[in-house]
Amino acid sequence: MDTREECIYSIALTQIPGIGHIWAKKLVDGMGSAVDVFRLRRELPERLAGVNVRVVEALDCPQALSRAEQEYEFAEKNHIRCLTLADESYPSRLRECDDAPIALFFKGNADLNSLRVINMVGTRNATDYGKQLCASFLRDLKNLCPDVLVVSGLAYGIDIHAHRAALANGLPTVGVLAHGLDRIYPSVHRKTAVDMLQKGGLLTEFPVGTVPDKHNFVSRNRIVAGMADATIVVESASKGGSLITADIAESYHRDCFAFPGRTMDISSIGCNQLIRDNKAALLLSAEDFVKAMCWDSSSMPAKAESIQRSFFPELSEEEQQIVAILDRQGNQQINTLVVETDIPVHKMNAILFELEMKGVLRVLAGGMYQLLR
Structure with a gap:
């Protein structure tokens, strides 16, 4: 082609x-x-x-x-x-x-298919509490998972603080824009955007000349949600773009997490609602997140050396490919398997279900798939 x-x-x-x-x-x-x-x-x-x-x-x-x-x-x-x-x-x-x-139009050097991708979103009116959460969460996450790609929207508030915290901790970070790559909006974030080109990048679906209208930001949110394994809402009022992103993530069957806040804090109402309505898991720390996603390498079982391919003579070529990855790399999420095998997610779902029915693997918390001995 x-x-x-x-x-x-x-x-x-x-x-x-x-x-x-x-x-x-x-x-x-x-x-x-x-x-x-x-x-x-x-x-x-x-x-x-x-x-x-x-x-x-x-x-x-x-x-x-x-x-x-x-x-x-x-x-x-x-x-x-x-x-x-x-x-x-x-x-x-x-x-x-x-x-x-x-x-899509992309400028930068990040791997958009990194094995671990998160997005961090939230209110444009971030409080000191929200800014501190961005800094401490990504600092701790870097120590636990140094290869995570951090995605956000380069907007005021939580978005820009997530990008800056990622850069400060040496994590690649990508900003998804609501306009073309002929401008940076808001312009006060230009320096951060330039820094992101060195370790991360800028991504958009919009051609040059596109004005950053309100509906473009809503459209942009589906990219933020769709390209990540998990959405993390740091702070949100009762309404806002981050709640839309959380809803989209749920519709894509992606994991969603939210940091709680005090009941009377306007900037935490949205997060508390997400948690109350079971639309997001309660998040307190990077350790919590890594365990929930089963990204904790120390919790990975020893490689299943005892598995014999002859035990599963009925496996198709694609099933054998998945088994081999789980055997070699330990527990994996469906998105990782999709990236590794290049099998479409709808087909992957069917194959994994079939393998589960055959007793070859099982599903763990956080949507991780484990090969059975």
Whole structure:
């Protein structure tokens, strides 16, 4: 596949009026590439359910391709990577979400498919309590899991303090933006954004010239939630973007945690509600988090050297691949297995269930899968 061509056509598809995130991804998944969505557009109604003539007509749009070519040229000139669904560097966890962007723009050096990815979100009106939580949590997490990628939104409050705490502790951190990479918003965070390019990066689905409107921040939140193993809400009022991110994370079947606060503190109302409503697990420390996620290497069982492949002669090639990873690396979460095997998450779910029914593995707390001896 021609990478340049796929990038341009993927960008162009995002410029077609009336085709949202979900349908754009359905079209690309259904046809195998954005290039074929355009070139074989007349075949779409026959090949994909729900596609009508209006979609075919909308795709006949030279202006969208022209705009996409300009965007791609800007990206190349400014050393920005365009990541399509077909790109190995595209965040695998995000790719499996129904409304995942079909094109992302990334500037930086972080591995978006790190084995451990968290996002930290919260109120824009962070208190000293929230700022201290960001600093102490990431300091302790660095000692326990030095390879964690920290994701947030570069916004005022908890977001920027999470990024700065990550940088201070030598953790890679990625900011997901609600606008194009031709600007930094808010501008007062420019220095931190530049520092993040050295250890982390900036990621967006929006082309240059995009104004950071309110609805773009809501759209951005699904990327923050979708590319991480877990969402951590540090502080939140009764309403706010971090609660939206927590809801999205839940819809993606990702883990969600919240730090509690005093009952009368406005900045902790949202967190306390999440915990009360069982939408987020109570979080008190990095140690709590690592144990809940089963990222504690000391708690990993010894490698199951005694497992004989002959015990499982009925395993398929993909099942054997999963067993081999669990045998070699110990307990793993589904997102890690998806990244390691490149098996789509919906298919991975079915395979893991089958292995569980066969008595080959079991599910532990935190969504970890353990190979049985």
